Amino acid sequence: MTLPGAWRDPDDPDRIPTQAELDAEDLAELARTSQDRALTERYPRRPDDPGPAPVALTRDAMWMWYLSAATALVCLIYGLATLGSEIDRLTARxxxxxxxxxxxxxxxxxxxxxxxxxxxxxxxxxLAMAVTYPLLTGIARHHSRNLRSVYAAVCVVVALFVPLIADLLFAYDEVPAVIRVLAWVSFGALLASVVMTFRGGIGRWLPESMRVKPSRVWRQ
Structure with a gap:
């Protein structure tokens, strides 16, 4: 008859583990499973095939960016072509x-x-407009929520400077009014592009956020 006990050789294949050893193994497995589940919830695996990018990202947001870039380019060409006059007007101001x-x-x-x-x-x-293009296209190409956040942040910074440019460089009687209008169109279209990237369909298509929730931190 084989009895459980600590005095037997641990390598003996006929040895029956004690209840304490079985309980310890169960607790270790439970702790390991709980830790794996917590890591999976905090850092979910990216799906292998997220499917095609939503039209709101590949078409709507891109067209808004194209409109912003085109109107900004007209303003930039005019501004660089009349740079000397702009410096003189700003100096006098x-x-x-x-x-x-x-x-x-x-x-x-x-x-x-x-x-x-x-x-x-x-x-x-x-330069800022040139940087925003690869960020916007990278959201769909790399299926990245982080790139969307970076794109939104850069666009907001650019949008803050556009009214300043319109006021310091183009708010003069000598400057055609259409240039000021185009600057504001670029401003609005760029922000509209950002708004498009935060539509519900895009949020569901992108991977889940990996931010740490306060409730999980408190439980730890």
Whole structure:
């Protein structure tokens, strides 16, 4: 008769484990299963085939971006072509505002500021629009929720600067009104493109968010 007990050789194939050993194995398996389930919930596996990207992402958001880019390009071409005049107009606009400051040379300071910001804003606008395109196309190509967040953040930053550009560079009687209108169209279309990427169908198609929920942190 074979009896369970700790005095028998652990490598003996006929040895019957004690109840304490069986309970310890069950507890270890339960802990391992619970940990695996928690990791799976926190970091869900990406589906092998998410299916085709929603039309709202591949068509609607892209067309809004194309509209924003096209109108921005017209403004950029005009701005770079008339850069000298823009610097002169901005200098004349800044000089009266700095005339009351006795510690600086108002004319030199205004000329310095006006000489830097117009080309910096125009080139920055061009580069920012160039960056947003691969981000937008990458959302569908890489099936990435993170890229959507980055795209939205970059577009919001760009949109914040467009009204500044429209005011500092194009808000003059000498500038055709259509240029100011196109700048605002670019602003609106870019934000519309961002809104399109957050439509419900796209959110369901993208992988689940991997953010840590506070309730899970508290339970730990």
């Amino acid at each position: 800044l000089e009266p505002q700095m005339a009351d400051v006795q510690t600086i040379d108002a004319q030199a300071t205004a000329a310095s500021i006006a000489g830097f910001w117009p080309p910096a804003l125009l080139i920055g606008w061009l």
